[in-house]
Amino acid sequence: MNDLDTFRTALHGDEDGLPPALDDIMSAGRKLRLKRRAAIATVAAAALVVTGGVTATTWQAQAPPARTGAPAASAWPTPTASAAPDGYWGLPVDTGIRQRNSKIKINAFHNDNPAYPDIEFGIRVCAATPTDPQAFCDNTFDEEAPDNSPGFHAIGLPSASENVNLPMYGYYVGPATTITVKSRGKVRTAKTATWSEDPNVVFFWFPLDQVYLQADKNDPMYKLGKVTKNELPDTSDWTAYDAAGTKLPVGKPFVIG
Amino acid sequence: MARGDAEFAEFAGASFQRLRRAAYLLTGNSQQAEDAAQTALVKTYAAWRRVQRQDPYAYTRRIMVNHLKDQWRRPIREDAHEPERLPDRASEQDLAGDITEQRWLLAALAKLADRERAVVVLRHYFDLSERDVAAELDIAVGTVKSLNARALAKLRISLDTGEPIMNGVTS
Numbered sequence: 001m002n003d004l005d006t007f008r009t010a011l012h013g014d015e016d017g018l019p020p021a022l023d024d025i026m027s028a029g030r031k032l033r034l035k036r037r038a039a040i041a042t043v044a045a046a047a048l049v050v051t052g053g054v055t056a057t058t059w060q061a062q063a064p065p066a067r068t069g070a071p072a073a074s075a076w077p078t079p080t081a082s083a084a085p086d087g088y089w090g091l092p093v094d095t096g097i098r099q100r101n102s103k104i105k106i107n108a109f110h111n112d113n114p115a116y117p118d119i120e121f122g123i124r125v126c127a128a129t130p131t132d133p134q135a136f137c138d139n140t141f142d143e144e145a146p147d148n149s150p151g152f153h154a155i156g157l158p159s160a161s162e163n164v165n166l167p168m169y170g171y172y173v174g175p176a177t178t179i180t181v182k183s184r185g186k187v188r189t190a191k192t193a194t195w196s197e198d199p200n201v202v203f204f205w206f207p208l209d210q211v212y213l214q215a216d217k218n219d220p221m222y223k224l225g226k227v228t229k230n231e232l233p234d235t236s237d238w239t240a241y242d243a244a245g246t247k248l249p250v251g252k253p254f255v256i257g
Numbered sequence: 258m259a260r261g262d263a264e265f266a267e268f269a270g271a272s273f274q275r276l277r278r279a280a281y282l283l284t285g286n287s288q289q290a291e292d293a294a295q296t297a298l299v300k301t302y303a304a305w306r307r308v309q310r311q312d313p314y315a316y317t318r319r320i321m322v323n324h325l326k327d328q329w330r331r332p333i334r335e336d337a338h339e340p341e342r343l344p345d346r347a348s349e350q351d352l353a354g355d356i357t358e359q360r361w362l363l364a365a366l367a368k369l370a371d372r373e374r375a376v377v378v379l380r381h382y383f384d385l386s387e388r389d390v391a392a393e394l395d396i397a398v399g400t401v402k403s404l405n406a407r408a409l410a411k412l413r414i415s416l417d418t419g420e421p422i423m424n425g426v427t428s
Contacts, residue, residue, distance in 0.1 A: 003414040010362050011382045020273040022266055025295055029302030256307055
């Protein structure tokens with residue numbers, strides 16, 4: 001045993017002790033979770049109050065133009081006044097998904113959540129009704145910086161309200177033209193669109209019938225053909241390709257939630 | 258009990274002592290270590306649905322190290338690196354020299370700069386690769402190598418790995 005081995009053994013020392021105060025930890029964790037959600041809801045609600053009634057321009061989802069070797073986003077563009085309506089940062093993307101009288105759209109937002117000072121970029125998927133562009137939304141953003149490094153970032157789970165289902169969605173930084181994931185034994189390809197403010201940021205989402213939550217057959221919503229609150233989608237092998245079919249980096253660990 | 262709580266309880270029980278030990282090595286203060294480990298678990302639980310399918314242990318470790326890194330930036334560190342006073346007189350259980358060894362260890366770690374100490378703990382306690390340490394601390398791999406070599410030199414520990422030490426950087 002050399003000096004280093006002895007040192008390593010000493011580092012491990014006595015790892016016994018009292019167990020964690022689980023009740024306290026989980027209670028504080030629940031409060032933190034609620035606080036984060038409340039902070040996000042407050043930001044979105046404030047934007048809606050200020051800009052109520054404004055109809056934002058949308059652009060149709062389309063395949064990103066062929067780009068190779070595009071540099072990774074080095075810094076986020078400054079949100080402009082024209083990007084402010086309804087909390088949008090850049091232009092919203094129409095996913096093409098329709099739910100009753102709602103169009104499902106994706107947009108970026110500037111994250112002002114003080115609990116995440118290093119995270120500027122957030123993405124949300126919303127059901128837009130004729131009277132409310134963000135009638136029902138699901139927000140997500142990275143939990144750890146950097147939020148603009150090459151690779152996958154925040155990925156939102158499929159979700160549902162009483163009237164609409166929202167797809168699994170997220171963003172990738174890099175020249176990705178194809179994004180795939182393995183779900184329930186099959187490779188699924190996402191729909192993609194580049195962000196209006198930076199073509200190196202790619203929004204993606206999956207058709208509702210391809211990547212979805214494990215159905216809870218006892219949930220009354222299941223009989224209505226709705227997404228039900230149950231297990232996470234079975235997803236693995238997240239992969240991005242450029243226009244030449246070359247695999248792009250997965251990037252730093254990302255969270256799905 | 259909410260969905261996932263049982264899994265979290267199992268995870269927390271299995272990882273807590275190791276996290277607390279690492280925090281203790283990083284701070285030299287048992288109360289601060291306990292707080293850091295619990296804070297990391299609180300944040301992990303808040304995001305449990307998201308992280309449980311990834312690598313929750315790596316996530317929690319990263320949260321804890323970041324939490325302690327934040328302490329570095331504070332102008333007043335509230336004795337963050339002041340080793341606790343250990344008993345002057347050996348107890349009956351000190352026959353194997355455990356306390357003496359731990360006293361030496363804390364005193365030695367206290368001589369290191371914050372980043373050197375973090376590199377040593379991540380590299381030699383968590384057994385992370387130099388690349389992973391670099392990612393965790395958001396520094397270059399070369400910096401990890403030099404910090405590690407410098408720290409071990411301060412601790413008067415010979416690497417004895419067959420790798421030459423040149424200019425303070427292991428190749």
